[in-house]
Amino acid sequence: MQQSFPFVAIVGQEELKLAILLTVIDPSIGGVLVTGHRGTAKSTAVRALAQLLPMTTVVAGCPYNCDAASPAPDCLHCSRKTSNLKAIRRTVPVVDLPLGATEDRVVGSVDIERALIDGVQAFSPGLLAAAHRGFLYIDEVNLLEDHLVDLLLDVAASGVNVVEREGLSIRHPARFVLVGSGNPEEGDLRPQLLDRFGLHARIRTVSDVSQRVEIVKRRLAFETDPVAFCKRYSSAQAKLRGTLVKAIARRPHVEVSNEALLLAARLCDLLAIDGHRGELAITRAALALAAYEGATTAVPEHVKRVAPLALAHRLRKDPLEPAADDERVRRVLAEALA
Amino acid sequence: MDTPRLALLMLALEPRLRGVVFVGPPGSGKSALMHGLADLLPGVHQVVLPLGCDQEALLGGLDLEATLQRGERVIRNGVLGRADGGVLLVEACNLLAEGTANTLLGALEDGELRIERDGLSRRVATRFRLVGSYDPAEGQPRAHLLDRMGLIVRMPSAGTSDARLSIVERHLNPTLRAWQDEIEMLRGVLEVARTSLDAVELTAEQQQELCATAVALGVQGHRADLFACLAARASAALALRDSVQREDLEVAVRLVLLPRATRHPTQESPPSESPPPPQESPEPSATEAQGPSTDSLEMAEEILDAVDTELPAVLETLPFSRSRRSRAGSRGSTEGVRGRHVASVPGTLKGQRIDVIATLRAAAPWQRVRARRQGNLTLRAEDIRIKRYKSKAGALFIFAVDASGSMALNRMRQAKGAVHSLLEQAYVNRDKVALMSFRAQSADLLLPPTSSVELLRRAVDQIPTGGGTPLAATLLLTLEVAEQAKRKGYGNVVLVLLTDGRANIGLRAERAGVDDELQGIAVTVAARGLKTLLIDTQRSFVSHGAGQKLARWLGGEYLYMPSAGSAAIANAARTAVATP
Numbered sequence: 001m002q003q004s005f006p007f008v009a010i011v012g013q014e015e016l017k018l019a020i021l022l023t024v025i026d027p028s029i030g031g032v033l034v035t036g037h038r039g040t041a042k043s044t045a046v047r048a049l050a051q052l053l054p055m056t057t058v059v060a061g062c063p064y065n066c067d068a069a070s071p072a073p074d075c076l077h078c079s080r081k082t083s084n085l086k087a088i089r090r091t092v093p094v095v096d097l098p099l100g101a102t103e104d105r106v107v108g109s110v111d112i113e114r115a116l117i118d119g120v121q122a123f124s125p126g127l128l129a130a131a132h133r134g135f136l137y138i139d140e141v142n143l144l145e146d147h148l149v150d151l152l153l154d155v156a157a158s159g160v161n162v163v164e165r166e167g168l169s170i171r172h173p174a175r176f177v178l179v180g181s182g183n184p185e186e187g188d189l190r191p192q193l194l195d196r197f198g199l200h201a202r203i204r205t206v207s208d209v210s211q212r213v214e215i216v217k218r219r220l221a222f223e224t225d226p227v228a229f230c231k232r233y234s235s236a237q238a239k240l241r242g243t244l245v246k247a248i249a250r251r252p253h254v255e256v257s258n259e260a261l262l263l264a265a266r267l268c269d270l271l272a273i274d275g276h277r278g279e280l281a282i283t284r285a286a287l288a289l290a291a292y293e294g295a296t297t298a299v300p301e302h303v304k305r306v307a308p309l310a311l312a313h314r315l316r317k318d319p320l321e322p323a324a325d326d327e328r329v330r331r332v333l334a335e336a337l338a
Numbered sequence: 339m340d341t342p343r344l345a346l347l348m349l350a351l352e353p354r355l356r357g358v359v360f361v362g363p364p365g366s367g368k369s370a371l372m373h374g375l376a377d378l379l380p381g382v383h384q385v386v387l388p389l390g391c392d393q394e395a396l397l398g399g400l401d402l403e404a405t406l407q408r409g410e411r412v413i414r415n416g417v418l419g420r421a422d423g424g425v426l427l428v429e430a431c432n433l434l435a436e437g438t439a440n441t442l443l444g445a446l447e448d449g450e451l452r453i454e455r456d457g458l459s460r461r462v463a464t465r466f467r468l469v470g471s472y473d474p475a476e477g478q479p480r481a482h483l484l485d486r487m488g489l490i491v492r493m494p495s496a497g498t499s500d501a502r503l504s505i506v507e508r509h510l511n512p513t514l515r516a517w518q519d520e521i522e523m524l525r526g527v528l529e530v531a532r533t534s535l536d537a538v539e540l541t542a543e544q545q546q547e548l549c550a551t552a553v554a555l556g557v558q559g560h561r562a563d564l565f566a567c568l569a570a571r572a573s574a575a576l577a578l579r580d581s582v583q584r585e586d587l588e589v590a591v592r593l594v595l596l597p598r599a600t601r602h603p604t605q606e607s608p609p610s611e612s613p614p615p616p617q618e619s620p621e622p623s624a625t626e627a628q629g630p631s632t633d634s635l636e637m638a639e640e641i642l643d644a645v646d647t648e649l650p651a652v653l654e655t656l657p658f659s660r661s662r663r664s665r666a667g668s669r670g671s672t673e674g675v676r677g678r679h680v681a682s683v684p685g686t687l688k689g690q691r692i693d694v695i696a697t698l699r700a701a702a703p704w705q706r707v708r709a710r711r712q713g714n715l716t717l718r719a720e721d722i723r724i725k726r727y728k729s730k731a732g733a734l735f736i737f738a739v740d741a742s743g744s745m746a747l748n749r750m751r752q753a754k755g756a757v758h759s760l761l762e763q764a765y766v767n768r769d770k771v772a773l774m775s776f777r778a779q780s781a782d783l784l785l786p787p788t789s790s791v792e793l794l795r796r797a798v799d800q801i802p803t804g805g806g807t808p809l810a811a812t813l814l815l816t817l818e819v820a821e822q823a824k825r826k827g828y829g830n831v832v833l834v835l836l837t838d839g840r841a842n843i844g845l846r847a848e849r850a851g852v853d854d855e856l857q858g859i860a861v862t863v864a865a866r867g868l869k870t871l872l873i874d875t876q877r878s879f880v881s882h883g884a885g886q887k888l889a890r891w892l893g894g895e896y897l898y899m900p901s902a903g904s905a906a907i908a909n910a911a912r913t914a915v916a917t918p
Contacts, residue, residue, distance in 0.1 A: 038485045039559020043447075098452045099440050100393050105454035110699050112400075112457045127454060143440055167700075184792040186482060188761075205558050212549040213542070216563045223354060 003226040006233040007048035008240055011215045012206050016045050018289075019201040019309050023177070024052050025247045025288040027092075030198025030281055031178040033141070033189075033313065040203045041215075042181040043139050049179065051237065052244055053092040056133065060086040063125045064172055065093060065133045072132075072173035074160060076123070093134030095127050095176075099143060106148060107155075107163050108170075123170050128161045131176035141180030142189045149193055152178070156196055198281040199306075200313035202326055243292070251291040256298040260286055263300045263336060267307055270332045273314045282310035300337075307333050342371050345489045345593055347524060348572040349467055350378045351531050355488030355568055356446055357468030359431065359479075361597075362493025368429075368471040375425050375469050377521050378528060383424040385466075387417055393437055399456050402694055413458065418445045421466040431470040432479035433825065442468075443483045456695050477822040485558075488565040490597035531575040538571045539581040551591055551638040555599035566594040584640075591641050603642055682723040696723035732769035733830040733915045734787055734823045735760055738812050740837035740875075741777035746803035749836050749875055750775065754794065755904025756834075760911060761791050769915075770828070772819055773797060774812070778805030779843060781812040787823055809841035809888065810852070813859045820868055832869045832915050833894075834907070838876035840884030860891035870894025871914045873907060 010017065019032045034042045059066045062077040068087030071078035078085060097106065108126035115121060127136070136152075138144060144152075155161050161174040178196055182189065194200075206212055222229040230237075264282045271278075283298075285306035290298040312325040342360060349358045358375075360368040376384040387396075398416030405412045418426070418441070428434070434442070445451045445464035453460050468487060472479055484490065548566045557563075570590040574582045682696035701721040739753045740746065757771045773785035773794075785797040812835070820831045844852040863870070870892040874885040889896035897910055 037558040038482050039561035041560070096452050098454055099444070100397055100437065101454035102456055104457055104699075105459060109457060112695065112699055115699065124457065139444070140440060143436070183482065185790055186480070187789050188791050206560070207553050209546060209550045209553055212553065212560060212563055213545050215560045216545060216549065216567055219560075219564050220567065 003230055004047045004051065005044045005219075005222055006230055006237050007045070007051055008236040009218050009222070009229070009233045010041055010045055010048065011218065012208075012211050013041060013045065013203050015309065016041075016201040016203050018305075019199045020045060020049050021052070021244065021292060022199065022285050022288040022306070022309075023179070024049065024054075024244055025291055026251055026284055027135075027177045029284045029288060029310075030196065030277070031135070031180075032199040032201060033179075033194070033197040034181040034201050034203065035142075035184050036203035037205050038183050040205055042183075042203065046137060046139075046179055046181050049135070049137075050091075050094040052241055053094070053135075054245055054248055055089050056092050057087050057089055058133070060088045064129050064174075066173075067133065074171055074173045076170065076172055093130060094179075095131040095134060095136050097127055097136055097138045097144075097148075099138075099140055099145075101127070101148065103147065103151065104165075106151060107161055107165075108172075109163070109165055110168060121167065123163070123168055125172070126161075128155055128174040128176070129172055132172075132174050134176055135179050136176045137179045139180075140182050140186070141193070142182035142184065142187050146190075149190055153192055153196070194313055195275075195277060197313065198277075199285060199309040201309060202312070202324070246294075247288070247291040250294070251288060254287050254291045254296060254298060256283060256287055256290075257300070259300050260298050260303045263303045266336045267303075267311060267329075267332060270336055271311060271315055271329065273311060274316075278311055278314045282306060285310050304333060304337070340494070341592070342367075342491050342493060343374070343524075344573070344576070344589065345491045346371065346375050346378065346469075347528065347531075347576055348569060348593075349469070349489060350375060350528055351535060351575060352568050352572040353465070353467055355565060355572070357470060357487030358489040358491060359468075359470040359472065359484060359487050360491050360493055361472060361474055363473055363475065366493035368493060372427050372429070372469045372471055375467065378524055379425070380525065385417060385421040385424055385426050387421075387426055387428045387438075387442070389430055389433055391417060391438055393441065393455070396438060396441055397451065397453050397455060398462070400458060400695065402698070411458075413460070415462070418442070418451060418464045418466075419462040422463045424466055426466045426468045428468060428470040430472055430476070431483065432472040432474075432477050434479070434483075436480075439480050439483050443480075443486050446486050457699075476825060485561060485598070488569060489593045491593060492597070527576060527578075530578060531572075534578070534580060535571065535575040537580060538574045540567060540571050541582070544570065544582055544587060547587060547638060547641060548590060548595070551641050552595050552598075554603040554638045554642060555595055556601040557595055557598045558600065562594055562598050566590040569594050587641055603638070682725055684720065684723060693723045693725045697721050699723075732828070733832060734820070734828045735769065735771045735911055735915070736787075736816055736819055736831065736833045737771065737773045738781070738816060738833060738835045738837075739773070739775045740807060740835075741775040741801050741803045742805050742807045743803070743838055745838060745875065746777070746801070749838075750801060752904045752907060753834075753836055754797070756907035756911065757785075757794055758791065759904060759908035761789060761794060770823075774815060774819075775801050776808055776812040776815075777803060779808055779811070781808060781815040783815060783819065787819065787828075806843040807837065807841050808843035808845075809837070810845045810856050810859050811843070813856070813863050814845070816868070817859075817863060817866065820866065830869075830915060831867075832871065832911060833863070833892075834911050834914075835870060835872045836875055836907075837872070837885070838874065841888075856888065857891050860888060864891070864893035868892075869914055871910055872896050873910070874898045875900055 007017070007020075016034055019034070023029060023032045032046075034046055036042055056065075057068045059068050059071055059078050062071070062075065062085075064072065064075050064077060066072055066075050066078045068085055071085065073079060104126070106126050106128060108124055108129055111120075111122040111124035114124075155174050156176075156178065159173060159175040160171050163170040163172075180189075180197065206215065218229075261283065264279055264286070267282070268278045282303060286298040286302040289302045289306055290296075295302075308326040308329045312329045315325050315328060345358045349355050360366075360371060362368055373384070376382060394416070396416050396418055398414050398419055401412040401414040404414075428442070431439075441451070446466075446468055449463065449465040451462045451464050453462060470479075470487065545567060548570065549563050552563050552566065567590070570582045570586045573586040573589040574580075577583075577586070579586070682693040684700075697717070700723055701717050735757070737753045737757055739750050741750070753773065757773055760769060760771055770787040770789050771785070771794075772783065772787045774781055774783050776782070782801075784801070785794060788794070816833050820833075823831055841852050841856050844855045870889065872885055872889040872892070872894055874896065876885075885898075886896050895914060899906060899910075
């Protein structure tokens with residue numbers, strides 16, 4: 001396992017960092033999509049998310065990471081031996097779904113080795129099983145094969161993975177948070193998949209020379225000696241993790257003010273956003289932000305700050321509109337607050 | 339030393355530069371150079387990535403024969419895994435199938451691949467140096483792939499006859515004495531440079547200068563800044579200097595930054611980007627790439643002066659600049675020939691490709707029941723799984739919009755609307771669109787073949803209008819775009835021509851000969867199998883019949899739609915692509 005670049009050492013890109021922190025605090029926001037120019041630390045930042053995740057309790061030996069307190073009724077492992085389930089602590093899993101993956105590894109299939117050698121028909125769980133109660137990360141998500149996208153959409157909607165292949169008939173729980181990154185210039189994301197992401201952070205090339213110099217310096221230092229580099233940032237990283245643990249604990253006790261709810265509804269209305277995912281995402285994100293900053297109530301200011309992240313990707317595409325989507329959200333925001 | 343060989347040495351010295359790609363026409367000595375890297379690095383092996391390489395060959399997988407024989411899982415390494423620790427050669431990297439290019443760039447970036455295929459889950463180390471080449475006349479590689487290779491070298495065009503001769507000699511007789519001597523000498527230089535590389539000093543001011551140059555040239559992302567710093571130090575080490583000098587900075591700019599330029603530094607920000615600054619500008623959007631700031635220009639001035647003359651040529655021929663950027667290396671290519679393997683279904687072997695793994699999987703559960711003899715597998719006809727392919731490449735719609743005359747902007751709006759409507763469908767059909775405008779003397783490609791709504795939105799809105807109607811030039815550009823698309827597997831190309839006039843500007847012909855010349859080109863277009871839809875938007879009822887005539891020459895369809903809406907145009911285009 002190679003060392004990954006520390007989250008706190010990423011220069012600039014505040015919007016991206018905020019989106020990732022909010023996702024860690026409240027996974028139910030629906031994950032985050034990061035898009036932007038090539039070479040702007042998209043993957044670096046998303047990979048760094050794994051360093052910030054809290055611990056969770058899972059059933060020992062369960063390939064589906066069941067919660068020891070309440071194992072999923074669908075779980076093939078835990079439902080068979082309800083008597084004595086041993087619990088262990090581990091960090092929330094982040095599972096990589098690489099582009100060249102084949103369907104059998106994503107949904108799971110017959111364990112071919114055991115089938116050929118022992119003649120046993122055993123189910124070998126796939127990536128969706130491993131990602132249950134965790135994050136599923138897809139780099140270059142806009143380039144993912146269509147049939148895999150269909151499959152993901154199905155499972156993401158139902159929270160259950162149904163496998164009907166090679167004589168197997170299996171269902172197991174698969175509730176995960178999608179995290180993706182990509183460059184829209186390489187091809188667009190299917191709208192249905194785009195809508196699945198709670199937040200969408202757009203990142204741009206930093207044009208400030210001194211910031212760019214700093215980026216190069218840190219990258220060079222990291223490549224030269226990753227261990228020493230990470231050590232240098234370990235206390236800042238630990239501090240951030242501490243803040244996050246507190247925010248996660250505080251989050252269920254944070255309330256949302258009426259004004260904040262009104263603003264969220266008003267924004268979705270003005271931007272003519274279909275469905276209610278937008279309102280849910282913006283409200284949850286505002287609550288998470290409030291929790292992060294130690295507030296007890298989410299107020300319009302919180303809504304305002306997360307609006308571009310939660311709403312911009314839900315706008316209807318208009319080819320004749322010259323402004324970028326997040327700029328449109330900011331414009332409407334100014335209108336709604338006026 | 340000439341630039342291409344210097345680039346090779348730099349990569350040999352500094353693996354963190356990841357790769358070098360040579361850009362030039364056939365016969366410019368690219369191949370000979372590519373093989374040179376392995377010569378420079380004794381003991382380092384070289385692996386060739388064949389163009390038609392499929393995912394299985396690229397990534398490796400289960401070795402069935404050995405697995406069955408030994409009764410345990412045996413894994414065969416793929417091309418990328420075999421290249422670990424060595425040199426990977428990729429010729430014509432612009433023609434790689436999309437899946438291949440995506441996998442390759444991931445491997446190059448991370449030095450490691452995650453493979454989740456055919457029941458196997460593993461990590462494979464892929465630390466290699468990549469040497470690539472392509473001929474820009476055959477289309478551009480994906481900018482993503484190119485961006486991950488540190489050095490981009492344009493081959494000197496039409497080299498001196500001496501240089502050409504020595505390339506030929508080397509090719510004919512690689513053990514030529516002089517060449518051997520040169521290799522020996524270069525290896526010696528490398529060895530010395532290697533010991534001093536870590537100590538080469540790159541001052542903070544020099545770093546700043548490189549970053550400022552990147553900003554001034556509108557380079558996207560931050561990978562290039564890093565490559566530039568590494569390149570400057572490598573260049574100094576190779577010249578046996580202990581600190582970076584001005585000429586090293588120039589080398590870095592020439593090989594790393596200049597090829598990635600998206601604008602001329604003295605120009606304003608590119609017209610197609612830069613949304614108007616929001617009234618209330620929060621932190622992140624203040625960092626957005628606007629025009630180059632004056633202080634970055636000042637910092638970069640000296641370097642930019644030195645390379646100034648090379649810039650326009652680079653902007654014209656390399657893929658990063660906005661005006662020429664193409665979404666290349668696209669879906670299709672070798673995959674397009676028979677499509678992409680999407681599923682395995684029960685079937686018979688007649689003329690089909692068997693999916694061995696899926697077949698074994700299907701048979702495996704029944705082995706006990708079938709009273710399997712030790713070591714042998716019982717297969718029955720119903721176990722057979724055949725591969726079902728889906729042709730990946732869809733159709734390419736080329737929209738050519740007449741920008742002469744008064745209704746030009748309106749026509750352009752309608753065309754953009756139609757293109758957008760087609761792109762929404764493209765999610766399903768894998769179609770692509772290109773957009774060009776024509777007026778006065780020439781036709782311009784505003785949007786190279788793409789399926790990105792994002793790029794469409796950014797494509798220029800404000801096109802110059804007025805002037806004559808150069809239909810011949812338009813058809814020629816169409817042919818060029820269509821030929822490139824065909825090489826990438828787009829069999830079905832539809833030209834949608836929106837015009838209200840008759841051709842009055844020829845390529846070479848005088849006014850009287852314009853029609854004949856146009857007819858000649860139109861017949862060629864028809865002969866290449868392009869489908870054409872000519873939409874006549876003129877409002878006067880007195881038709882000159884020019885539109886009908888051209889449509890007839892093109893073997894295409896003629897539609898008179900003086901107030902055509904975008905939906906109607908998109909529908910007509912869809913109908914045209916559906917007709918055989």
